[in-house]
Amino acid sequence: MKVRRSNRLVDMTRYLLDHPRELVSLKFFGHRYDSAKSSISEDLSIIRNTVERWGVGRLETLPGASGGARLTPLYSKKNAATVIDELVQAVNDDSRLLPGGYVYLSDLLGRPDILREVGRLIATQYVDQDVDVIMTVETKGIPIAQSVAMYLNRPFVIVRNSSHITEGSTVSVNYVSGSSQRIKKMELSRRTMKEGANVVVVDDFLKGGGTMNGMKSLIQEFGAHLVGMTAFAEGQFDGERLVEDCTSLIKVDAQDGVNRHLSAQPGNYLEKVFKK
Amino acid sequence: MKVRRSNRLVDMTRYLLDHPRELVSLKFFGHRYDSAKSSISEDLSIIRNTVERWGVGRLETLPGASGGARLTPLYSKKNAATVIDELVQAVNDDSRLLPGGYVYLSDLLGRPDILREVGRLIATQYVDQDVDVIMTVETKGIPIAQSVAMYLNRPFVIVRNSSHITEGSTVSVNYVSGSSQRIKKMELSRRTMKEGANVVVVDDFLKGGGTMNGMKSLIQEFGAHLVGMTAFAEGQFDGERLVEDCTSLIKVDAQDGVNRHLSAQPGNYLEKVFKK
Incomplete structure (x- = not known):
């Protein structure tokens, strides 16, 4: 069942924080939320902006087949x-x-x-x-x-x-x-x-x-x-x-x-x- | 500056996970995001539904002046x-x-x-x-x-x-x-x-x-x-x-x-x- 953006954002944030510095594939998230990769990509940029704004982490996204997202907790x-x-x-x-x-x-x-x-x-x-x-x-x-x-x-x-x-x-x-x-x-x-x-x-x-x-x-x-x-x-x-x-x-x-x-x-x- | 819901959800999830089982007041979040308490309450019910759905936590909200929200990480x-x-x-x-x-x-x-x-x-x-x-x-x-x-x-x-x-x-x-x-x-x-x-x-x-x-x-x-x-x-x-x-x-x-x-x-x- 398709998961809504608001729920995706909460669960993705939690998941990425539970797996710091680990490359999580877009495919994994797409599957988990029954959502298109383009939606997942938009979610990720929201997460990136938020953690940067509060100075608590860095989110990198790697393109390509082996690509994905990686959240690194850190302090500004x-x-x-x-x-x-x-x-x-x-x-x-x-x-x-x-x-x-x-x-x-x-x-x-x-x-x-x-x-x-x-x-x-x-x-x-x-x-x-x-x-x-x-x-x-x-x-x-x-x-x-x-x-x-x-x-x-x-x-x-x-x-x-x-x-x-x-x-x-x-x-x-x-x-x-x-x-x-x-x-x-x-x-x-x-x-x-x-x-x-x-x-x-x-x-x-x-x-x-x-x-x-x-x-x-x-x-x-x-x-x-x-x-x-x-x-x-x-x-x-x-x-x-x-x-x-x-x-x-x-x-x-x-x-x-x-x-x-x-x-x-x-x-x-x-x-x-x-x-x- | 008012913070949008999508950014609030990401930051609130992170904040609550960083302060497990701690009662965080609606006032604190309202101030942090320059948002109305009613919006914060809606955010919290999204977080509650999400963590329950994935079996990773429980969010309680306590009403009243000394009220707030408390996230308890746990396993279903x-x-x-x-x-x-x-x-x-x-x-x-x-x-x-x-x-x-x-x-x-x-x-x-x-x-x-x-x-x-x-x-x-x-x-x-x-x-x-x-x-x-x-x-x-x-x-x-x-x-x-x-x-x-x-x-x-x-x-x-x-x-x-x-x-x-x-x-x-x-x-x-x-x-x-x-x-x-x-x-x-x-x-x-x-x-x-x-x-x-x-x-x-x-x-x-x-x-x-x-x-x-x-x-x-x-x-x-x-x-x-x-x-x-x-x-x-x-x-x-x-x-x-x-x-x-x-x-x-x-x-x-x-x-x-x-x-x-x-x-x-x-x-x-x-x-x-x-x-x-």
Whole structure:
């Protein structure tokens, strides 16, 4: 039964958002709604104009037999700046300061609204690059990796700190923790990543960069390729970081001791992502 | 500037999907699109009919000054049955069998398409109950908890196996692992959960039920309330389970040894959730 335009628009929007960055053929939609390709094409231009107008996505249409439409969720520069400000305000709270200058973020990284924002911000950064997989290390990087994975529509893999029986055979590397200078070990299940894969690395907090550096070594061990690294928050670090070129959404200056204070500000995200 | 119906439908659908189970006022939409409330009401009934027709959600409209619209993503029984069959097929693969009768699932639980399906299935189960928080234990339960949290629009909390400096003060319980009969310890950051909270517990794999039982104790320690427990997969277990009444999306019979084989089938989800 023929579906009316108004109903098509609602269902197509939902379908495309549920399949981000996936090429959906006009034929599929034509069949689903029992409608002519020309009508579907008009629907798609309405969707394109709407998501562009609100700065929440980009719709590409590819012509030809293998053609179709692809919706890429992303933030416009203006929306990104607003969201970064919201994140800064959410973190800027002295009660988040923990002993040793650590920062409590677990509540934020368990909130769906925050994770949607963080995922869409980081996905926006890599939207024009080939990405095959998103990598993080357990535990607190996982929600960020998953959220980015949902928007980029690519799988994520979790690097673990010790061997687990349910992972099967693994590849492991030793790495030096930048802040504590201890040698640790991290490993990844062999079947989760292919040689030559393009990898985006994400984590919750960047201090000395030891963990990020460990993941870089692991990517080399797999013969894979590093596309970029992004951390939710970047802390202050006295000394030389083990990684350069890491993007951060926010910066946090946390001081324990007599003059306890915590202050958050925007990281280098906006200048790195919207420099063009 | 007045926004046309076709553009309103696309943006409203996207907005409501980005804010699941949240009451959005007609006033908000009226303002956003510079349109009369009567037009917005008509838009909402188009959205309601569409999501019902495709079995992907429910739109409620509440009248009055504090009224508005709320979109709840869910699966119809038919869609749920299709998705469960897909999951069974994805798991039904002898190469997933690991030594000791364990099952390799990490690839599936890192795939956005699978996580969307799993999250929406489990959210559908609890959609008519008061849920304040989704709880899981690190590491492999996290993607499931996050996905359920996204659809229920409630935060999730991660129970950890050992103390971590960046969690602040914690509450811990000892529990007996049902399969290995060892005594272990799990803990949760004190600030992540409030007394009286209604908690849904999720995990990747149910064997003896020791981990689920540990989370039950932890919920009691916090003075919180257990709403229900759901596991992605339920394995065979010789002996008495430590928890009853756990929902499972699929069942896996995995045999190591001479007669190595693995077979997956639907769990008790459909009969438990759609019995009414």
